[in-house]
Amino acid sequence: MNRWFVTLLASLGFVILIAGCSSKNEPPKNPKDAAYDFSNEKSIVVYGEGIASQNTVSPAQAIALAKRAAITDGYRQLGEKLYGVKINSSETVRDAMLRDSRITAQVNALIKDAAITDATFKDGLYSVRMEVTMSARRWHELFAY
């Protein structure tokens, strides 16, 4: 009885070992195929904000300028997400105290096909919702050159 039990355990262990070594039947992934994959679309949504200026000839002009500032801010945020941000930072410490601190963030981007999906104006602040839909295929289509 004990010998049967040991044989059974050994067989089970052998089966598990063999199953672990077996390879999956998935075809090898080709990086070029990902470029034509329509399934992995992703929307990038940002909210840009702009302030209404005090030095305008009319409230309408202030709103128009605030909207444009908000759109520009939205584009900047999209650029940050699509291309990344270059950060330069320096800090000076003297006698164990922070004397100086400078952080510079830069974005350099080319954005196509961004859509403004919503816009609101409240208390002098214009807010726009901007969206760009991106997939690997679309990325290659728009930005690869």
Added chain:
Amino acid sequence: MARTVCLLILGATQALFCSDIFWFSYKIVTVNSLVIYEQKNIASAMIPYEGKLQELCTIELTNPLNLPKEQFLRKHFDDILPCFYQISSHLLAWNEQHLKHGNDRIELVIEPVRFTVDFKDEFATINAIR
């Protein structure tokens, strides 16, 4: 003399046929979320160009006074501007933090693009030419 006349006729013909094609470009600079600079450009194209049309938008816009197209478009620049946002926009942004002070500057440029406007009923259709 004859050559000059021929060149003049050729130039006039080209200007006549190109009168419906325009260039558009735009630049805006904001500092700390306030617009400090705007450059709006609309100009007639001088050289004929046959490219692929890309419909940008259809907006409610009429020309009841029958103004020349270029003048009319310049007058209604703010109305047609949103149509061009979807075209490639180049962006440069700087954000500098120095101790308690912050400075945020964004420059957005819509690169020059050829376009046409077709007026029909109360609507205007704007097509980019690529």
